[in-house]
Amino acid sequence: MKKKFVPYVVGIPNLSVGLLWAMNMSLIPMLVGTVTDSNRMLGLLVSMGAFTGIFVQYLAGIISDRSNFKMGKRKPFILGGAIIAAIFIMILPFSKSYVLMFVCAFLFYFSLNFFQGPYYTLIPEVVDDNQLGLANGFSKIISVLGSGVILVTGPMLWDKNHSFPFLAAAVLGIISVMIGTLPIKENKEKYTKPTKISFDFIKYPSVLMLFASVFFIFLSYGCITPYFVKYCAQQLNFSNATASNGLFVLTIVGALFAVPAGIVSDKINRKVVLLAGTVIFTVGLGLAAFATSVLSLYLLLSLIGIGFICIQVTIYAILAEIVPPERLGEFMGIMNLFISLSQWIATLVMGWILDTAGFKYFFPVAAVIMFIAAIVVFSSKFNKFVNASNSSVRM
Structure with missing residues (x-):
């Protein structure tokens, strides 16, 4: 494959990431609602995505x-994890009890995370550094496309048969992974023998600050996503379809800004784009607490979409520049640990808040946490890794 096509082809598997995680925002909560009305039990099941x-x-x-x-160091895990995740998402709607649903969901989340880690590590390994923002931006567009497909068609398929959107997601996910993974040739020149396993990221100040940033970003994000549809239904009296379409608006607007944000981060400064994303996200969340009409909510979700895409296209690119290249997969996994841990905590705590205090704290709590994330990003310095002696230069 010609090198100029790699930043685009390697982004295609992100369709499966987008559509499968979009299930977490709408269809999986709807499915859980067929066996329990408890926000805590919903939060517990959905939080397994973050927990795993x-x-x-x-x-x-x-x-x-x-x-x-022979296939490479990332591709076998990408393909294997995606296939197993597709199997369990197909089985999930046929679970007739909460316990069975929980087990299937846990195995689905486990497999999806096992695929996702190596996939996000593959992108900076096969794409030239000066095109990394472009590649991340395009992959986010594809992810948003996948999310949009599920958010728009999912409720319609759900009305026909609860299993249809889950089966469709599995098929589309597998096809996209195969199209975007099999033609890619991994760069074996970048294969270096890693050092012994060491949880020593605290020795890298830039890495530590990036991890702190993403922890608060996704702590805020995790407060919102599992409960948004229920918030719209119970607080605003919107239908499930209206709420799901709002999430679609968020993802589509994000897609429109993904490549521009990636290109700007390549040419100017990735920290600036990341900071802008957290500030925009904070403003959107704060104002969303006062939205009472469909139009106002959709406009604010559009603003949130712009902020979130600025965050998404920069955090992985920044990480690739500030860590030892031979340990990129390891550090990628650690960053996703912070992303997942924060969402797990947020999902469980927000479920408790909603059951005890109601939805009036839904957006305000998330906005305060995102504001803290903006402060952390503003005070951070992301220094480019140079050699094993921890020498670095400022980005």
Whole structure:
């Protein structure tokens, strides 16, 4: 494959990431609602996506770092994890009890995280550094496309048969992973023997600050996503379809800004784009607490979409620049540990808040946490890694 096509082809598997995680925002909560009305039980099940991400992506990262299959060091784990995730998402709607649903969901989340870690590590390994923002931006567009497909068609398929959107997601996910993974040739020149496994990210101040930033970003994000549809239904008296379409608006607007944000981050400064994303996200969340009409909510979701895409296209690119390249998979897994841990905590705590205090704290709590994230990003310095002696230069 010609090098100029790689930043685009390698982004295609992100369709599966987008559509499968979009299930978490709408269809999985709707499915859980068929067996329980408890926000805590919903939060517990949905939080397994974040809980498994705490350790699975790190595990997948260190294993793939130390692998060297004929196919490559990342591709076997990407394909295997995606296929197993597709199997369990197909089985999920046929679970007739909360316990069975919980087990299937846990195995689905486990497999999806095992695929996702090596996939996000593959992108900076096969794309030239000066096109990394472009590649991340395009992959986010594809992810948003996948999310949009599920958010728009999911409720319609759900009305026909509860299993249809889950089956469609599985098929589309597998097709996209195969199209975007099999043609890619991994760069074996970048294969270097990793050092021994060491949880020593605290020795890298830039990495530590990035991890702190993403922790608060996704702590805020985790407060919102599992409960948004219920918030719209119970607080605003909107239909499930209206709420799902709002999430679609968020993702589509994000897609429109993904490549521009990636290009700006390549040419100017990735920290500036990341900071802008957290500020925009904070403003959107704060104002959303006062939205009472469909139009006003959709406009604010559009603003949130712009902020979130600025965050998404920069955090992985920044990480690739500030860590030892031979340990990229490991550090990618650790960052996803912080992302997942924060969402797990947020999902459980917000479920408790909603059951005890109601939805009036829904957006305000998330906005305050995102504001803290903006402060952390503003005070951070992300220094580019130079050599094993921890020498670095400022980005």
